[in-house]
């Protein structure tokens with residue numbers, strides 16, 4: 001794993017010490033750490049000489065930029081209208097039941113975090129979700145435990 | 157710039173290219189309603205309440221964000237427009253915690269006005285107010301209630317554009333979008349300077365000052381308490397706006413009478429301690445100059461910068477913590493006043509300081525925080541017990557049932573009620589500088605400043621940063637070291653300009669000797685605690701009134717104020733003396749920049 005400071009430095013070298021470098025920096029940290037800690041936001045603010053509130057405002061805009069430590073697998077269930085019509089609620093309920101957590105929470109073993117997300121462009125194959133970067137489509141309530149078991153087994 | 161012609165509501169007009177439809181309409185007295193728009197801020201165009209019809213275009217256009225074009229034919233009032241506006245307002249109301257009867261902005265709220273104007277009825281849209289929104293009351297100065305927020309982002313733009321603090325941001329998106337501090341931390345934990353400009357620019361009750369007037373009423377009602385009120389220079393030229401007077405009316409005499417009728421025991425003037433600040437700060441400057449020029453002491457920090465504006469003081473503590481040595485060690489007039497109320501005043505009046513309640517009426521939100529700084533207890537007590545804004549004070553006058561317009565005039569009490577014109581102009585940007593120059597020049601040369609009527613016009617005005625250079629000639633013998641020196645001074649107002657000045661200081665490129673900084677645009681007359689609305693035109697009128705007040709004073713120089721002469725003789729001894737040092741000066745602390 002890289003030091004956050006090094007990631008910031010590398011991105012600044014590439015994009016300049018300007019506000020425009022903010023999103024590349026955020027993406028760079030997410031790619032490596034999967035969340036951005038409060039102190040790291042302060043560090044970014046310092047390096048770009050912008051306010052920490054600005055960094056937070058930008059980071060919080062994006063569903064894929066987290067500001068808390070997350071599970072190894074972040075599940076994001078699409079909440080747009082088409083998926084909703086195709087039983088996204090049932091899928092969500094089944095995930096909550098299997099994982100024994102509620103939307104927004106992380107399992108005790110830090111393996112799974114459950115989120116919803118705005119349209120991920122898979123409306124024709126809904127209901128759909130992402131586990132980290134991987135799409136899962138045409139979901140059914142029955143498929144959920146199978147997918148989760150697969151992930152659990154991949155653990156190591 | 158080239159001119160263009162267009163028609164608004166069948167009236168042909170000619171305007172400069174680039175003017176918005178909204179401003180063009182204003183020129184012919186057609187008022188288009190707005191919400192997210194504010195004259196002080198950049199265009200945002202997010203609320204759509206200002207929509208108009210442009211002939212030939214299907215879509216309604218937001219007039220605040222659309223430039224007028226040659227040949228445009230515009231309607232500002234049609235059924236289509238009224239329906240659209242009503243919809244916009246209704247939707248805002250549907251997610252709003254509409255509790256006008258218990259809201260501080262009741263009767264002075266832009267959303268309320270529009271809801272009334274468009275006759276928004278309750279059942280047009282179902283309420284989608286988010287549950288369990290907590291009010292942030294962590295700050296001494298600012299209160300934030302998201303349930304009253306219409307997300308117009310005027311506060312965000314204010315904090316960014318006028319103040320360069322950026323303590324606020326729009327976080328999240330869509331219907332989850334809200335106004336946040338960094339990580340949604342409580343206000344007292346972030347870089348907020350408490351300036352209150354966001355409060356002054358908020359159209360609703362979402363951002364307000366913390367109110368303490370009920371405590372003041374209680375103290376007034378307590379027979380064992382001796383309530384001392386003191387009023388800042390800029391209150392007397394703005395208060396009238398809340399009580400039926402034209403903008404720019406001076407109401408000093410009525411204001412004093414009102415306080416007396418409200419039951420305060422002593423009505424005194426912060427202008428007195430403004431004069432005192434000039435003596436202390438002027439001497440501090442001359443001492444620094446002497447050390448630097450004569451003794452060659454390189455540890456002396458120049459330029460010296462004023463410290464009367466608590467928003468500015470907190471700003472420099474956060475943003476330039478390495479350069480606090482440039483700040484004058486003088487407390488602000490408010491805090492000098494408090495420290496003296498519970499020592500000198502108590503002594504002279506034979507009162508026990510523990511029975512005194514000192515109330516400061518200020519144009520400012522940051523003064524509340526300043527009064528509560530832990531170190532501000534040099535009298536042995538809380539130097540200032542309550543800081544109220546002009547707005548709170550105006551409300552108290554209404555609560556007292558006084559017919560303000562018809563009150564007779566009266567004078568401040570004594571002691572600590574006398575002031576010079578120099579004390580008065582503290583309220584306008586450039587005023588502290590002018591007051592300081594009037595005294596310093598006289599001290600050093602024995603003559604008046606070489607300006608007609610003592611009016612140092614070079615430091616007046618509304619330009620964000622102004623500078624002047626005054627040649628010192630024919631000094632009195634003891635000030636010989638200043639002979640021929642060009643005293644370079646600068647004035648900055650609004651924290652955005654303060655940052656520009658400080659960047660120069662930090663880079664070691666500042667060749668000024670003395671700088672005045674005021675945290676709010678226009679100085680205190682544009683303070684965060686002043687009546688709403690405040691804009692450029694209103695600020696200009698209040699400034700004009702301040703200079704009129706100055707001219708109306710028989711004494712125009714701080715060191716000639718007889719009460720100032722008296723306090724040094726009877727109590728303080730000499731400027732920068734031991735007592736002054738203890739009661740009138742302070743120190744600063746480093747704070748986090750992010």
Ligand code: SF4
Pocket residue numbers: 252253254255256257259260261262263265266267268304360361362
């Ligand atoms: S913010 Fe305005 S509309 Fe909302 S409750 Fe207060 S006065 Fe009423």
Ligand code: SF4
Pocket residue numbers: 304305306307308309310311312335357358359360362363
């Ligand atoms: S707090 Fe006030 S100024 Fe800021 S977005 Fe909300 S309503 Fe607008």
Ligand code: SF4
Pocket residue numbers: 298314315319321322323324347348349350351352353354355
């Ligand atoms: S009080 Fe001043 S510094 Fe604080 S958030 Fe408001 S505008 Fe920004």
Ligand code: FES
Pocket residue numbers: 189190191192193200201202203204205206207218219220221
């Ligand atoms: S006032 Fe024009 S869009 Fe808000």
